[in-house]
Structures are given as C-alpha cells and as structure tokens.
Amino acid sequence: MEAPSANPPDFGALLRQHRIAAGLSQEALAERARMSADGISALERGHRRTPQRETLVLLAGALALDDEQRRAFALAANRSRLRRGAGSAAEPGRLNGALSNLPLSLTSFVGRERELAEIAALVREHRLVTLTGAGGIGKTQTALQAGTILHDELPDGVRFIALATLESPSLIVAAIASALGVKEVPSAPLLDTLLAFLKDRATLLIFDNCEHLVGEAANVAEAILAACPRVRILATSRESLRTAGERTYRLPSLSIPETSAVRKLRAAQAAEYEAIALFADRARAADHRFELSDENAPMVGELCRRLDGIPRAIELAAARASLLSVKALTEMLDDRFRLLAGGERTALRRQQTMRATIDWSYDLLTAPEQRLFERLSVFTGGCTLAGATAVCSPEETAHTFVLESLSSLVDKSLVVADLEGREPRYRLLESFREHAREKLVARNEQELVARRHAVACLALAERIERSYDPRPDAFGRTTGGRDFEQPVYEIEPELENARSAIDWALGAGEFSLASRLTCGFTRLWRMSRGDPQPRRWLEAVLGRLDEARELDVAAQAWGALSSLTFGVAKIDAAQRALSLYERHDDPYAKVATLYQLSAGLLHAGRIDEAVAANALALRTCQERGLRGTHRYAAALGMRASIAARRGRIDEARQFYTEALSLTTALGDALEATVLRHNMAELEFGDGNLERALEFAEAAALAAHGARAKRLEITARANTAAYQLALGDVDGARASAAEALTLARGAYSMDAAIAMQHLAAVAALRGDARAGARLRGYVDAWYRNQGCERDLTERRTYEILMAALRDRLSEAQIERLAAEGAELSEEQAALEALNVAVR
Numbered sequence: 001m002e003a004p005s006a007n008p009p010d011f012g013a014l015l016r017q018h019r020i021a022a023g024l025s026q027e028a029l030a031e032r033a034r035m036s037a038d039g040i041s042a043l044e045r046g047h048r049r050t051p052q053r054e055t056l057v058l059l060a061g062a063l064a065l066d067d068e069q070r071r072a073f074a075l076a077a078n079r080s081r082l083r084r085g086a087g088s089a090a091e092p093g094r095l096n097g098a099l100s101n102l103p104l105s106l107t108s109f110v111g112r113e114r115e116l117a118e119i120a121a122l123v124r125e126h127r128l129v130t131l132t133g134a135g136g137i138g139k140t141q142t143a144l145q146a147g148t149i150l151h152d153e154l155p156d157g158v159r160f161i162a163l164a165t166l167e168s169p170s171l172i173v174a175a176i177a178s179a180l181g182v183k184e185v186p187s188a189p190l191l192d193t194l195l196a197f198l199k200d201r202a203t204l205l206i207f208d209n210c211e212h213l214v215g216e217a218a219n220v221a222e223a224i225l226a227a228c229p230r231v232r233i234l235a236t237s238r239e240s241l242r243t244a245g246e247r248t249y250r251l252p253s254l255s256i257p258e259t260s261a262v263r264k265l266r267a268a269q270a271a272e273y274e275a276i277a278l279f280a281d282r283a284r285a286a287d288h289r290f291e292l293s294d295e296n297a298p299m300v301g302e303l304c305r306r307l308d309g310i311p312r313a314i315e316l317a318a319a320r321a322s323l324l325s326v327k328a329l330t331e332m333l334d335d336r337f338r339l340l341a342g343g344e345r346t347a348l349r350r351q352q353t354m355r356a357t358i359d360w361s362y363d364l365l366t367a368p369e370q371r372l373f374e375r376l377s378v379f380t381g382g383c384t385l386a387g388a389t390a391v392c393s394p395e396e397t398a399h400t401f402v403l404e405s406l407s408s409l410v411d412k413s414l415v416v417a418d419l420e421g422r423e424p425r426y427r428l429l430e431s432f433r434e435h436a437r438e439k440l441v442a443r444n445e446q447e448l449v450a451r452r453h454a455v456a457c458l459a460l461a462e463r464i465e466r467s468y469d470p471r472p473d474a475f476g477r478t479t480g481g482r483d484f485e486q487p488v489y490e491i492e493p494e495l496e497n498a499r500s501a502i503d504w505a506l507g508a509g510e511f512s513l514a515s516r517l518t519c520g521f522t523r524l525w526r527m528s529r530g531d532p533q534p535r536r537w538l539e540a541v542l543g544r545l546d547e548a549r550e551l552d553v554a555a556q557a558w559g560a561l562s563s564l565t566f567g568v569a570k571i572d573a574a575q576r577a578l579s580l581y582e583r584h585d586d587p588y589a590k591v592a593t594l595y596q597l598s599a600g601l602l603h604a605g606r607i608d609e610a611v612a613a614n615a616l617a618l619r620t621c622q623e624r625g626l627r628g629t630h631r632y633a634a635a636l637g638m639r640a641s642i643a644a645r646r647g648r649i650d651e652a653r654q655f656y657t658e659a660l661s662l663t664t665a666l667g668d669a670l671e672a673t674v675l676r677h678n679m680a681e682l683e684f685g686d687g688n689l690e691r692a693l694e695f696a697e698a699a700a701l702a703a704h705g706a707r708a709k710r711l712e713i714t715a716r717a718n719t720a721a722y723q724l725a726l727g728d729v730d731g732a733r734a735s736a737a738e739a740l741t742l743a744r745g746a747y748s749m750d751a752a753i754a755m756q757h758l759a760a761v762a763a764l765r766g767d768a769r770a771g772a773r774l775r776g777y778v779d780a781w782y783r784n785q786g787c788e789r790d791l792t793e794r795r796t797y798e799i800l801m802a803a804l805r806d807r808l809s810e811a812q813i814e815r816l817a818a819e820g821a822e823l824s825e826e827q828a829a830l831e832a833l834n835v836a837v838r
Helices: 011-021 026-033 037-045 053-062 067-085 113-125 139-153 169-180 190-198 211-227 274-286 297-306 311-318 326-339 354-362 367-378 385-392 399-411 430-442 446-468 494-507 511-528 533-542 551-563 567-581 587-603 607-623 630-645 649-665 669-685 689-706 709-725 729-743 748-764 768-785 791-807 810-821 825-837
Strands: 128-132 158-162 204-208 232-236 246-250 416-418 425-427
Touching (some): 011 037, 026 037, 037 139, 053 067, 113 139, 113 232, 128 139, 139 232, 169 190, 190 211, 274 297, 274 311, 297 326, 354 430, 367 430, 367 446, 385 399, 385 446, 430 446, 446 494, 446 511, 494 511, 533 551, 551 567, 551 587, 567 587, 567 768, 587 607, 587 630, 607 630, 630 649, 649 669, 669 709, 669 791, 709 729, 709 748, 709 791, 729 748, 748 768, 748 791, 748 825, 768 791, 768 810, 768 825, 791 810
Parallel strands (some): 128 232, 128 246, 204 232
Antiparallel strands (some): 416 425
C-alpha cells in the first residue's frame, strides 16, 4: 500500500484530475452533472466555495467514481472547506477568506450572452445596477452568472444576499451582515458595523429579490454606496430601487421565433433560439431520450412562443417532458397554470408554479393597480394609453389614474412597454394575461370590460375609416384624412383586439356591433393579412341582420364582403351592396362598392360590364364632389386597369399617371405603391421587361418596409413573372418562393399565382412532372373561383405550357394535371416549395 501523500490535492485539483482521466471537457462534465461550465471552471480554480453534498453526488456520478474515489473526493471537499474557513487571518483582504459565496447552479445556464456582456459593462461603469423583469424571467440566475464573470476583477470577490424569504425590511442589514460574516458589536448599530467592515473593500454585493422590501433595500444600498467607495451592488427586483446613481437593466425574455417562422423551423435553426435551447436542455434532464428534431421543432417553437420565452415557464413545462409529448404540452397551454406547476421541491414556494410566481407580484400591488392589471387582460394585442384609458379607467377617475397606474405596472414588470412605434404600446405576457383574466372573472367584471373594449375597438375602426375616406360634413367641412397617418404595421396589433371584440359580440348576440367592427377593420385585414375569418364573420352576421331596420349596416357588410372575395362571389356581394345603397344615399360607399364590382367583373373577363361599372363610379365622383378623394383616385386606377386589359396602353398610362398624382397628393404611400405595381404590369404588357422589373422590385421593397404583406406578395410574384420572361429562371425561383411562403395559408389567389410561376420553373429545369401537377392545381383554382388570368399570369402560363410540351405528351400533361387538381392548397404549396429548394 502506498503511503498517504504529505500534501493531498485540494478539491479543485482532484476534480480536474478526475475530469481529465475521464476524457471530459469542462463543458461535457457540466452537461453530465447538470451544472454550468462556469461552475466547473470556478471549482477547479478554487475561486468559489466547495460544493454542497448534492453537488458532490452529481459530480461523482458524472465522473463514474468508485466508492473509494468518492470518499477521497468528499475528504478533499472537507479539507478545502476547512482551509477556507480558517483563511481570514492569512488573507486579510478577503471577506472571511472566501472570494464569494455564489450558490453553485445545478443546471446549465442557457443563452443571455449579449445581456451578460451588457450587464457586466454596466456594473464596471456604475456602482448600482438593478436587473428588473417579470417574475420567472431569470433575474437571479443572470445576476449569478454576471457575478461569476466579474468575480476575478474584484479583489474581495462577490457576495450573494438572498432577500426573498425576508418578511420584514428591518432584516435586510442582518442578512447582508450574515452573508459577509460580520458579527454584531454590542451597543453599536449593525449598519454602522457593516459599513466599517466594507469601507476599504472592493467587492460586488448581489441583492436578490428586492421587490417586496424595495424601499428599505434602496435606503441600505444608498448608505453602503455613500460610505464604501469600492463596493458595487447588483440588485434584482421586479421594479427599480429608484435611488441616486442607479442604472436599471430590464431583462428581456429569451429569444423566440416569430409566429410566421414557427411552422418552417428545423432542429438546427430552432436550437439557435434561446428559449428552445433551454426547453431542450431541461427536457433532456427530465427524459434523457428527448431530442430536438425536424419533426418536433415547430411544436417546441410554438410552445416557447406561447410561453413568451419566460425561462421559468419553459422549465416548468419541460419538467413534464417525461410524461407528455410536446404536442400534448402545447395543447395543454389553454390550462397553463395546471401545466406550469410542479417545480423543484427545494425551490421557494413562489417559484414552484407560474401562478405562485405571478401571485407574488400581484399581492404587492395597490388595489387600483390590481384592478387595472385585471382589466388589461381584455387586450389580446396590447393597447395604447388611449385604449387603456377608454377601457380600464374606473368610471369615477380621470385619465391621470391610468397613466400613473400603468407606469407603476411597467416599473413592477407586470406590463411590457413597447416604445419603438409612433406611440407606446402596453401588453401583458400571456401567462400574466391569463392570471389577470382569472382575477377579472372572479370579480365578475368580464362582461362590463368586454363591452367597453368592443366599443373602444369600434371607435378606432371608425377613426381609421375616416382617415381613409375624408368626408364632408353637413357644413361642407372635410373630416378625417391626414390627421391619422399611422402606417398599417403600427395599427396591425389592433387586429387581435378586433378579433376578440368580434368574438365577444357574436357570443353576446350583438350582431350589428360585430358587423360594424368587422367592416371597420376590413381594409387592414385585407392589406396586412389573408385571414379568412373576417369573411366568415360577415357571412355569419348577414343572415342575422334586419336589413329593413339596419340598412346602412347591412349595405356596409355586403360591401366589405365583396372586398374579401374573388370572382363570382365578389360580383354577387358587390351587387347586393349596391342594391341597398340605392335606398341609402352614401356616394362614398357606393363608389367603393363599384370599384369592387369593376374588379370582380374584370377578373371574370366581363370587360364591357366592368367598363360600365367604372364609368358609373367616375360619374358619381364628378357629380357628388368627390374628385379630390381617394375614391376618385381608385376609380381612375381601375379605368387604367381596364384600358390596359383592352390593349389601350397610352390611355392606361394617362389614367395611371393621373391616379398616382392624386394619390401622392393625398399622402397615401400604400395606394401609390399599388399604382406603381400596376404600372409595372402595364410596361410588361407593352414589352418593356426591364422597366417592369424595376417597378416591381421597387414596389416589393416599399411594401416590405411598410409591412404591407399583401402588396409585398403581389410585387414578388410579379417580379418572378418578369424574371421568367427575361430568362432568369433562378431569380424567378427565388422570387416566387418568397411570394408563396408569404401567401401560403393566407391568400389563396396569390398562392396560386406563385405556384404557377414555380410550375414554370420546374418545367424549365427539367422537372416536367411537378410542373404539370402544379399546373393542374392552379387551373382548378381559377376554374373553381370563376376567375381569369391577368396578362402577366397568361404570359407565364404560356411559358409553362411550352416547356411542358417540349418534355411530355398531351396525354401525360392532362393526366398529371388531373392529379394536381385533386391537391389541397397545402399539398400543392409543399410540392411547389420542394421545387424551389431542388
């Protein structure tokens, strides 16, 4: 037997020896032991305290140590602990001989690289930094990680002071003293003793969870910073301390994919999002068989998106991975507080469920703040200050109440403020909104608040409509117009509020209100989204409206329906609206409906009837004093489109130019983009291919900048058509794929057009079978909708058919087309996108 070593290795050295013998990197050992790599590094360097018994067990298991090695491992930890405990005399510059008391994390720390760099930089520059954020956002773990980063820069290390369990502000000083090892001196205030101890020391104090003691925490921090020039403080709290010299850092949620990106996620892409990476890590801890795959990545992305990227919520959901599939977890989010329960037994009670986490913050609010928090739950798309005031202000109070209370809720991290738009928007994270909604229901105020919300949505919808159609009042004065210039993308969040308001109105039997709401937001729905729901709402209410009593509401509903449909359905709805407008004198609405009728007739190939409808629209504008309005500009644009369809190019140029001039003068950039797109079509029809491509690419760029999705899709699809005509097959493939990706599942006509372009790409590149099947789907779509192809689509169709006939017989083409006609839109879209990636 060997004699025992005179100088047995300390714990850090022994840990390193075992790790290297096992062939593991620090990162690999950290993953096995469910720790952070930084924690392993700190232990090996001896810069952090020795681990607790549970951590020793995890490390020994990860290293596969035998019984004898485990005993030696534990002895080394004890020797290290004893040496550190006796070190205050030998190392007078250290706090009780230890550079820090940071708790060792038993799990890996995921993401936050940018935030940690910013927080560390703030702490280096400012002596008091407070991390704020919603409950469960990860403030404590981020502060600990930042402390680890800063550890070696501070001669006296980092000290962690846990305040969450303190019930009285008077205990704060004692908690700090205990963490620092400072003993109370008889007949001397403990704060004075603490300040004397810290006076010449360079250390970072982490005050964790200050929100319930925020006033006294601010006082103590201010006293320490004033008396101890080398001390820095990093605090975590759901609201700032509001003391002199403080810098606040609001910790965001973990990164999550956009809604539009979720469906297309693949495992490699998904792992780049912090929220998904965290879920995958914690799910593997619950079930070692869990793997992020191309199949489950979209579902994990949706789960993390619906949990708002909140780390605590994600960890609680991932803890169920051994019991439930990702699909089942996502479906259970409608009952999220039952799902998001069952955290670690050793966690504080308020951290074991999301409900308890939010209750902790809710209980710290004043009664008026609680009521505002509850009422904000009615907004599914967030709200402006004006919206919150209209819906949430108690009847007996003024605008200032909402402003002050809303500011307090933002400060306390219960409401998220988005300050990037023209005016601030405020929203509740989804779990917080569900909590607030439950409280509102318990207070029996949900119907009152829902009605006020619907009325406020209607007021906004009418304001938007007035801005688009400035109408003269009874005294000849024009109202609306340029007083409302928010771009579409800034108003778009209100569509979610409109959706919930309409659902409530239908459920409450308020069919007239539901109809007016749907009509008021129709233009926004049409320009920014391809949501089929507005059409369904209108079809649902039209059978329930009393046309004799609500003539104007019914006429408006039929007119709106015409703008949301194609072909025969568009024509029928427009004609029904016009028949009602004959009994209700509204020239603006009549001209708008005539525009939709003209468009439907033009798409159906009924040119002479389109000419007649457009002529009536122009004549009505001239007779009723509407020549300087958007309606007149639209009618001129339609006249140009009809002229182009009839081959009258010079006439079309004249009317497009006149329409563009008026639209530009009215300040409507989006309609100007539409007209430029139509001018591109005109140049294409006249053989000016390069000029047409310039117009289309400019239109796509402008539409993308304005976030006008429908306009962007059309411009990109037309870009693809022009590229095909110019022989740029690869360019056409990319442009058509972008158009289809945006249109898929939203705009069926645009999707069909993009698929036709991709069918031509497939045929030209030798995949005639795919081209023929896609051609069959597109032919069936046009046939079923009662529409005809415009000039551009006719040209690409000719290119497609010529390429197919070069490679297939007529019988083969028709057989494959019959197969394609049986495809659903989603099946056809997948085939077309496969063409794009081959």
